[in-house]
Amino acid sequence: MFQKDDRKAMYILPASTLASLISALIVNPLDVLKVRQQKGSSQECHIHNRPQLNVIQFTNLQQQNKQNVQFKQPLSTANQLTTPSISCSSLNNKLKKQSKQYLNQCSQSPFKQSPQYSYVKSCLCLDKKSLISGIAQIWKMEGIKTFYNGLRYSLYSSTASTVTYFYFYETSTKQIRNRITNHKIYLPLLASVFSRSLTTTLTFPLEYWRTVQQAQIGFTKKTGLQLGNRVFSAYFVTLQRDVIFSSLYWVLAENIRDSLHGFWCNYPQAMSKYSEEHQEYHKSHPANISCRWKFLITNIIAGSVGGGITALLTLPLDVIKTKRQLYEKYSKDSTLQIMRQIVQTDGVSGLYAGARPRIAKVVVACSTVLSLYEYFLGICKSLY
Structure with a gap:
């Protein structure tokens, strides 16, 4: 000094x-x-703004990813919009792996704009322990500006x-x-x-x-x-x-x-x-x-x-x-x-x-x- x-x-x-x-x-x-x-x-997820899916879209999503999802409200018509309720943190490792594979397959246009892609992306939890993995997830899903x-x-x-x-x-x-x-x-x-x-x-x-x-x-x-x-x-x-x-x-x-x-x-x-x-x-x-x-x-x-x-x-x-x-x-x-x-x-x-x-x-x-x-x-x- x-x-x-x-x-x-x-x-x-x-x-x-x-x-x-x-x-x-x-x-x-x-x-x-x-x-x-x-x-x-640890019970909360890396939730993005989820799109609302109609029954047909959500059925396709359910079949592709084999997810057991419960609706918050019962469905009355095929065109009714709803928001599925799912606990991402409860997904097992196999399901998380399937979701990531789905994201990699559909990450190119025009599939990137599909509701299925957006929904599955919203259900990938932010890694709360890894430094590198956490940075990579935010960069990939939200962009570097985040x-x-x-x-x-x-x-x-x-x-x-x-x-x-x-x-x-x-x-x-x-x-x-x-x-x-x-x-x-x-x-x-x-x-x-x-x-x-x-x-x-x-x-x-x-x-x-x-x-x-x-x-x-x-x-x-x-x-x-x-x-x-x-x-x-x-x-x-x-x-x-x-x-x-x-x-x-x-x-x-x-x-x-x-x-x-x-x-x-x-x-x-x-x-x-x-x-x-x-x-x-x-x-x-x-x-x-x-x-x-x-x-x-x-x-x-x-x-x-x-x-x-x-x-x-x-x-x-x-x-x-x-x-x-x-x-x-x-x-x-x-x-x-x-x-x-x-x-x-x-x-x-x-x-x-x-x-x-x-x-x-x-x-x-x-x-x-x-x-x-x-x-x-x-x-x-x-x-x-």
């Missing part, structure tokens, strides 16, 4: 803005998959959140170091708790609309209040998740990169990056400027390791946050009540829905933001 300077904000704002924009563009597809996997329980649902809000939210967070983190770090403690654990812990609490409160409406838009099936142009008005429906659980995440992440990341940087560049490990001696040491040792790229690598490693561990630990809170934002029925339940309901419905594994995309997203985002922020910070300092 740099010495105390009145122009510190001139470095922080552009560096954090560029880092957050690049990160948001990269990880948005993973965020979409994470929300979609967390959206429903991965950029919520991108606008992701850019707004990430930029505002990162800029605000880093500014207050850097500022509070100086104040805590000078007035309270310079301890390598307590210092980042206190600074991150304060900064994240403030940042989450300021950017939460954007977080809500981003999550709701990312949960939509297929690409959507709905924005703002068209997506929902329960903006603060999951505020407290989001605050819990973010504060716990930031406090654990920064304690891990700061200590990992200090240790690696000290090992690779041979400066005393006891010399914390928060100390004024750190900058003076590099001024008196010009050869250590060659460590710039090594410092970039240490930031990537520290961000990846710290982010991955913390993402896994806070995943249950992230699942609860998603459900509170998407389903009004959870609005009056406490965090523990929702957790019990998830365990009763889906088992303990339900609390870890979307684990792979979330961990991948956080690892990429944290390593990207941390490394690019420090890199751009150095560039900005050299320009002034």
Whole structure:
């Protein structure tokens, strides 16, 4: 880090803005998959807008796929339209395989426009465990544009959140170091708790609309209040998740990169990056400027390791946050009540829905933001 300077904000704002924009563009597809996997329980399916089939069309569908389907209402005439009721999650592996074979055979025009194709496609469940399979299913069935649902809000939210967070983190770090403690654990812990609490409160409406838009099936142009008005429906659980995440992440990341940087560049490990001696040491040792790229690598490693561990630990809170934002029925339940309901419905594994995309997203985002922020910070300092 740099010495105390009145122009510190001139470095922080552009560096954090560029880092957050690049990160948001990269990880948005993973965020979409994470929300979609967390959206429903294991009893719910990857339901698309199903066409209504008349009796003749549905009979053909039933014969081709050998599905035992029950109608919600009895049929009276051959031309009556109805919506078949089927639990896709109850289909056995053989039936799922037959459905996929049917899709592959009929994926070319003009069969692609048939009601049978649309109906069978709607009954293929989104893989809730596999990262690659989940991405492939969404890409094939809904198109690549679906991965950029919520991108606008992701850019707004990430930029505002990162800029605000880093500014207050850097500022509070100086104040805590000078007035309270310079301890390598307590210092980042206190600074991150304060900064994240403030940042989450300021950017939460954007977080809500981003999550709701990312949960939509297929690409959507709905924005703002068209997506929902329960903006603060999951505020407290989001605050819990973010504060716990930031406090654990920064304690891990700061200590990992200090240790690696000290090992690779041979400066005393006891010399914390928060100390004024750190900058003076590099001024008196010009050869250590060659460590710039090594410092970039240490930031990537520290961000990846710290982010991955913390993402896994806070995943249950992230699942609860998603459900509170998407389903009004959870609005009056406490965090523990929702957790019990998830365990009763889906088992303990339900609390870890979307684990792979979330961990991948956080690892990429944290390593990207941390490394690019420090890199751009150095560039900005050299320009002034």
